[in-house]
Amino acid sequence: MASSHISVRKTDNLIRIDFIDRNILDELNIHQIGEEILKVVESEFRPKVVIVFKNVEHMSSAAFGTLMKVNERVKARDGQLRLCQITPRIHEAFVMTKLNRIFSISDTYETAVASFV
């Protein structure tokens, strides 16, 4: 089995997901990453999910698509998704694609957690 690309920490329904890879570009990797995240999300009702981009230096349209699927699934479980610690260059890509209007983006993990309602 392929090794995991994410690390997951759960406290009740609060789920913190960190990427292990710096490049979440590759379509094969991003497919596996998406499956891993969805599996975690679907184990909780009303999950409060924070995805931390601290280690991520590159992105792709495939990665954006996967994040959108995760967002949909989180919402379907009556949950909330937050993204945080996104580098300025990757944040610029979110703005360029206007996906900053779809996702809630916070500077830090703490502010992301504080923003849950």
Add this chain to the structure above:
Amino acid sequence: MANSVKAFRCEHTLRDLREGLEHVHQEAEAALAAHGFDDGAKFAIRLAIEEAVVNAFRHGNRSDPKKSVHFRAYIDDTRASFEVEDEGPGFDPATIPDPTEDENLEIPSGRGVMLIKAYMTEVEYVPPGNLLRMTYRKPA
């Protein structure tokens, strides 16, 4: 300013998406560093190469393992130019919906071409649309 490093040129026939991408990323990154492209430029060019090559394999060749993708690069101290050509029938880029329009914003796919155009200085799809030419020029 005179070029201090000889211009980089390469031409590859890519038969496997993952292996091909890894190879061209490594080559391009080394050449871009040698020619003084900054981190922002390297980020933009890596993203554009990724999107172009993935699109060529997935959409152009429709993941047909019998088909290849042809990759050409030219990098000097002022610009980085690439050609990515698939063996498919081509397409009309004007038919791709704008992913930033409100009605398309929540569709998970269709952002690759938009990102290429946003990050590269010049982008041209040569009819019938199976050859992409793109250039990043360093700011003057």
